[in-house]
Amino acid sequence: MSTSIGTLAVIGVGLIGGSLARALRAAGKVNQIVGCGRGKANLDEAVALGVIDRSTHDIAEAVRDADVVFLSVPLGAMRGAFAAMRGSLPATALITDGGSAKGSVVADCRAAAPELLARFVPGHPIAGTENNGVAASFAELYQNRRVILTPLAENDAASVVRVREMWQACGAEVTEMPVQHHDEVLAATSHLPHMLAFGLVDMLARLKENDEVFRYAAGGFRDFTRIASSNPVMWRDICIANRQALGPMLAAFADEMNELAARIGAADGDALLAIFERAKAARDRYVDGLK
Amino acid sequence: MSTSIGTLAVIGVGLIGGSLARALRAAGKVNQIVGCGRGKANLDEAVALGVIDRSTHDIAEAVRDADVVFLSVPLGAMRGAFAAMRGSLPATALITDGGSAKGSVVADCRAAAPELLARFVPGHPIAGTENNGVAASFAELYQNRRVILTPLAENDAASVVRVREMWQACGAEVTEMPVQHHDEVLAATSHLPHMLAFGLVDMLARLKENDEVFRYAAGGFRDFTRIASSNPVMWRDICIANRQALGPMLAAFADEMNELAARIGAADGDALLAIFERAKAARDRYVDGLK
Numbered sequence: 001m002s003t004s005i006g007t008l009a010v011i012g013v014g015l016i017g018g019s020l021a022r023a024l025r026a027a028g029k030v031n032q033i034v035g036c037g038r039g040k041a042n043l044d045e046a047v048a049l050g051v052i053d054r055s056t057h058d059i060a061e062a063v064r065d066a067d068v069v070f071l072s073v074p075l076g077a078m079r080g081a082f083a084a085m086r087g088s089l090p091a092t093a094l095i096t097d098g099g100s101a102k103g104s105v106v107a108d109c110r111a112a113a114p115e116l117l118a119r120f121v122p123g124h125p126i127a128g129t130e131n132n133g134v135a136a137s138f139a140e141l142y143q144n145r146r147v148i149l150t151p152l153a154e155n156d157a158a159s160v161v162r163v164r165e166m167w168q169a170c171g172a173e174v175t176e177m178p179v180q181h182h183d184e185v186l187a188a189t190s191h192l193p194h195m196l197a198f199g200l201v202d203m204l205a206r207l208k209e210n211d212e213v214f215r216y217a218a219g220g221f222r223d224f225t226r227i228a229s230s231n232p233v234m235w236r237d238i239c240i241a242n243r244q245a246l247g248p249m250l251a252a253f254a255d256e257m258n259e260l261a262a263r264i265g266a267a268d269g270d271a272l273l274a275i276f277e278r279a280k281a282a283r284d285r286y287v288d289g290l291k
Numbered sequence: 292m293s294t295s296i297g298t299l300a301v302i303g304v305g306l307i308g309g310s311l312a313r314a315l316r317a318a319g320k321v322n323q324i325v326g327c328g329r330g331k332a333n334l335d336e337a338v339a340l341g342v343i344d345r346s347t348h349d350i351a352e353a354v355r356d357a358d359v360v361f362l363s364v365p366l367g368a369m370r371g372a373f374a375a376m377r378g379s380l381p382a383t384a385l386i387t388d389g390g391s392a393k394g395s396v397v398a399d400c401r402a403a404a405p406e407l408l409a410r411f412v413p414g415h416p417i418a419g420t421e422n423n424g425v426a427a428s429f430a431e432l433y434q435n436r437r438v439i440l441t442p443l444a445e446n447d448a449a450s451v452v453r454v455r456e457m458w459q460a461c462g463a464e465v466t467e468m469p470v471q472h473h474d475e476v477l478a479a480t481s482h483l484p485h486m487l488a489f490g491l492v493d494m495l496a497r498l499k500e501n502d503e504v505f506r507y508a509a510g511g512f513r514d515f516t517r518i519a520s521s522n523p524v525m526w527r528d529i530c531i532a533n534r535q536a537l538g539p540m541l542a543a544f545a546d547e548m549n550e551l552a553a554r555i556g557a558a559d560g561d562a563l564l565a566i567f568e569r570a571k572a573a574r575d576r577y578v579d580g581l582k
Contacts, residue, residue, distance in 0.1 A: 126509045146507060188495055189508040193515045196487050198570040199547045204479055205573035214577035216437060217480040218417045221578065223514045224484045228574040232567035236560050243555045250552035254545040256490045261541035264534045269527050276523035279489040282496035283519040286505035287512065 005030045005166070009066035011059055011081055013037050013046045015129060016098045017072035018137025021051050023170035026139040036062035046134040059084035066090065068166065071097035071105075075237040079108035086113045095120040096163045100186060100234075102150045102179045104241035118154040121163040123147055124182065125172065130229060143171035150179040180245075187245035194235055195250055197228040296321045296457070300357035302350055302372055304328050304337045306420060307389045308363035309428025312342050314461035317430040327353035337425040350375035357381065359457065362388035362396075366528040370399035377404045386411040387454045391477060391525075393441045393470045395532035409445040412454040414438055415473065416463060421520055434462035441470040471536075478536035485526060486541055488519040 008024065010017040013035040024030040035052030036059055037043050043055035056062050063069050063085045073081055078099060089095075095116060099105045102122045109120050127145040129136060147167040151160045164174045177185070204213055239246060263271045299315065301308040304326040315321040326343030327350055328334050334346035347353050354360050354376045364372055369390060380386075386407060390396045393413045400411050418436040420427060438458040442451045455465045468476070495504055530537060554562045 126507060128509070128511075145509075148507065185504055185507050188498065188504050189512055193491060193512055195548070195551055196491060197515065198567050199551055200484060200487060200544065201570040201574045201578075202566050203544060203547050205569055207479065210573070211577065213476055213479050214573070216417060216439065216476050217578060218419070218436075220419075220518045221480055221484055223517055224488065225574050225578055226514055227511045228570045230567075230571070232564055232571055235567050236564045239555045239563050240558045240560055243558060247552050247556045250548050250555065253491065253494060254548035254552065256494050257486070257541050257545040257548065260486055260490055261538050261545065264530045264541065265538045267531045267534060269531055272530050273523055273527045275493050276489050276521075276526050278496055279492040279519045280521070280523055282501070282505070283492045283516050286502065287492075287508060287516055 004028070006067045007032045007034060007065045009034045009036065009062045009069045010052065011036045011062060011069065011071050012073035012077075013043060013052060013055075013134050014072060014132055015134075015136045015141070016125065016127075017070060018046060018051050018134040019127075019139065019141035020070055020072070020098070020125075020170065021046075022137055022139035023142055024166065025051075027169045029166070029169045032065075034062050034066070042134055049134065051134055051137060060088035063089045063093065066093045068162075069093060069095045071095065071099070074234055075099050075101060075104055075241040078105050079112045082109045082112040082116060086116070089116070093119065094159055094162055096123045096149075096166075098123065098125055099241070100124060100190070100238050101242035101245075102182045103244070106150075106152065106179055117152060118156070119159060120152070121155050121159050122150045122152070122179065123163060123167070124150075124186070125167070127172075130226070132231060140171070142167065145172050147172040147174045148182055149174060149176045150182045151176060152179075183242050183245045187242055187249050191238060191242055191246045192249050192253060194227050194230060195239075195246070196253070197225050198235070201225050201228040295319070297358045298323045298325060298356045300325045300327065300353045300360045301343065302327045302353060302360065302362050303364035303368075304334060304343060304346075304425050305363060305423055306425075306427045306432070307416065307418075308361060309337060309342050309425040310418075310430065310432035311361055311363070311389070311416075311461065312337075313428055313430035314433055315457065316342075318460045320457070320460045323356075325353050325357070333425055340425065342425055342428060351379035354380045354384065357384045359453075360384060360386045362386065362390070365525055366390050366392060366395055366532040367524075369396050370403045373400050373403040373407060377407070380407070384410065385450055385453055387414045387440075387457075389414065389416055390532070391415060391481070391529050392533035393473045394535070397441075397443065397470055408443060409447070410450060411443070412446050412450050413441045413443070413470065414454060414458070415441075415477070416458070418463075421517070423522060431462070433458065436463050438463040438465045439473055440465060440467045441473045442467060443470075474533050474536045478533055478540050482529060482533055482537045483540050483544060485518050485521060486530075486537070487544070488516050489526070492516050492519040 008030045010021050021033050033052045035046050035055045046052045125147045127141050167174050299321045301312050312324050324343045326337050326346045337343045416438045418432050458465050
């Protein structure tokens with residue numbers, strides 16, 4: 001970004017928030033970083049690691065001198081965070097976030113602190129690992145990853161540019177789309193696959209002799225189900241936050257499975273081959289280059 | 292194995308058959324290997340690579356001097372292979388196979404060459420890569436992998452021991468289970484996950500603006516959908532061969548998805564959390580050690 005951030009307040013100093021702090025620090029784009037969270041041990045570790053300069057459990061105090069506030073709390077805690085910063089946030093400060101669904105966060109801001117909407121530029125870095133906490137954060141997490149911003153009608157252009165430049169300073173490729181479109185795209189490419197993985201492992205775990213079943217699973221199964229090891233609380237929040245986009249997509253997928261079951265029951269080899277060939281072509285074409 | 296195989300006939304010299312040939316050769320457990328297939332280029336390559344000693348397109352000729360016949364053709368070609376070896380197979384020769392479903396191969400043998408049932412010990416090595424053809428084969432493919440044998444009532448114990456020792460010579464861990472149990476276990480851990488991956492990618496590929504959707508997929512999606520890059524013809528054959536076990540499991544999974552959609556629609560966080568926690572616990576417990 002052309003100008004540095006004087007004071008950055010990171011609300012929720014885990015993998016996502018900690019990595020942003022590290023990346024901006026590494027890029028020389030921030031003077032001071034205040035970290036806010038509930039767990040004392042994690043905050044102490046964040047200070048010890050040099051990820052943040054000082055810490056507090058109080059959101060109002062964390063944002064008091066902020067130029068930019070980054071919200072990286074679970075989706076279920078967003079509304080309370082907006083409420084807590086009312087009256088304490090400097091008039092010129094910008095807010096952005098890292099939530100995996102955007103409609104719900106915008107609704108949370110509108111409900112809890114509508115006067116902050118103009119200064120809230122919602123965002124979502126498409127990046128992560130299976131690990132949690134500040135110890136898992138690293139400055140390179142966002143290098144060459146996509147960050148989606150979903151600017152609001154209330155935002156002025158300069159605010160959006162500042163948030164864009166913040167992410168570009170971390171090495172990210174920033175794109176923009178409307179809130180609802182973001183939530184549909186993420187439901188398709190991230191939230192739905194997580195439901196399939198959670199649902200499959202849960203279903204197999206409920207089979208009798210389930211330990212034997214898992215014993216004969218091979219390496220492809222491990223890759224396929226890796227995302228079922230994700231944080232259950234985080235995914236509960238994502239499901240509920242994005243239920244309008246995700247619910248219908250799950251129902252559509254159930255229809256797809258019933259259709260496939262019917263084709264298999266009818267031994268309709270031509271129809272099955274067409275489906276598998278279409279899927280393989282799309283996967284080979286679009287997905288192999290993903291990081 | 293305690294005794295070497297004089298002549299091994301490999302019907303279908305691809306990843307699975309070629310790797311068995313290489314592994315037995317490396318272990319010094321085979322004198323001569325005859326390869327049989329339809330593609331001249333692949334057979335020529337198999338000879339050039341030293342995987343087989345000689346080749347033929349004619350199954351009857353391939354098995355004429357065989358002590359052991361290994362069938363690694365697609366499931367849809369098994370019946371024809373049994374028929375083709377009738378009258379040519381030496382009276383003392385054993386047959387085994389590498390098919391991913393076992394009930395259908397047993398039915399094929401019973402239908403095409405019932406007199407061979409006593410000498411056919413069905414098997415399934417739980418191993419593979421995404422690559423096809425003899426060029427992809429390697430001697431270590433079966434090292435520390437599981438091979439499931441599903442012996443038939445018609446088999447004598449000595450035949451089963453010979454097949455078991457053949458796989459042990461390749462470094463595999465051999466277990467036994469009934470045919471139907473194998474097909475149910477594999478439907479759960481391999482065939483069903485492939486259907487989910489094919490179905491998901493196919494569904495997303497049919498969305499309008501599907502290229503944009505895939506553009507925002509992240510690394511987890513690549514792992515999750517890797518198995519959708521598998522060979523469509525092979526999977527058509529597996530689906531049809533194992534349709535009795537797979538069809539009901541797909542329908543059950545569709546129910547699981549509808550249930551999840553209902554919980555999400557109702558914003559039932561407690562129920563969602565319970566499902567995700569159960570799945571994560573099972574995945575972390577059973578799957579992380581898989582190769």
